[in-house]
Amino acid sequence: MTDSDPGDEPELELQSRRTIYQHVRDSPGTHFRALLDGLEYAQGTLQYHLRWLEDQGLLEESDDGKYTRYYPAEEFDEIDQAVMNALRREYARRIIAHLVVEGALSTAALSDRLERSPSTVSWHLSKLEEADLVTKERQGRSVEYELRDPERVQYLYTVHRRTFTDRVVDRLFDLWDSY
Template sequence: MSEPAFEVDSRRAIYQHIAANPGVHFRELCEAFSYAQGTIQYHLKWLADAELIDVADDGKYTRYYAAAEFDDADQAVMNALRREYSRRVLAHLLADGPLSTQELSDRLDKAESTVSWHLSNLADADLVTKQREGRRVSYAVTDPDRVRYLYTIHRRSFTDRVVDRLLGLWDGY
């Protein structure tokens, strides 16, 4: 970190929070700091203009990453892992997949339509693949090693005990 870029304490703190919580979105930054929203917006724009952070849109949120640490595929995985039920869908698919929408619905205790919506978003991001076996459609994670690795490295920033229990075998990754 160059001195002029981080001479302002609030800018440095925001950058460090983004680096420690890749894929964090604006509201989470507002909750993490007592700064005014305008202050956070100003520093985010400054950091983006200085190419110190990357800005990614996941369709619902604008997410922030330390520059050059995540390629597009990593950002897609992190965007999904930042969403509670997408993260849980991925965890179940990794632990026990491939699974159907009905099986995931039962495991997550969510309506099939909700699970289907998450699966559709994950498929649009190329994170899951759909496999048809007769009338049964099941889903599997496209790149399980990438998802496991990113979850393991950044799991402390997710605070999801359900997924931690499902994927606890990754402690030694």
């Protein structure tokens, strides 16, 4: 057996890179802190390998305004990444679930369902609107929000359901499936 030149290494020859890559494939949209906690690599080591995997075109990153999230390259388009970014945030995920199941809802209605202040719900709705995931329409004195593509949201949630830990949303999506 001959020693190979380090420049000829296959992209995922290192176990650490395979582990990081597989973790992102298994939980697309995961963020750096979750990777750090789940994989127990040193911060610098993880940063180095993530950057290397991105430079090799194996991973893509998406900034959701709070976190940098990671996706397997070329598996999620920008819209899918925006949906997954939102689904990874607890209250955005719950708002989305209600909109999938019930259709257009006002901030007040969502506030009641989530038992959160209207200002909190409004903030999350504005983030969903910025991500182009919801539309708003004036209905008399109130504004109602609706998902742009509920089928796409349902599909992505269903495919990646095991990576979300939210029984409330699971029950809502199960209700939607029963229609």
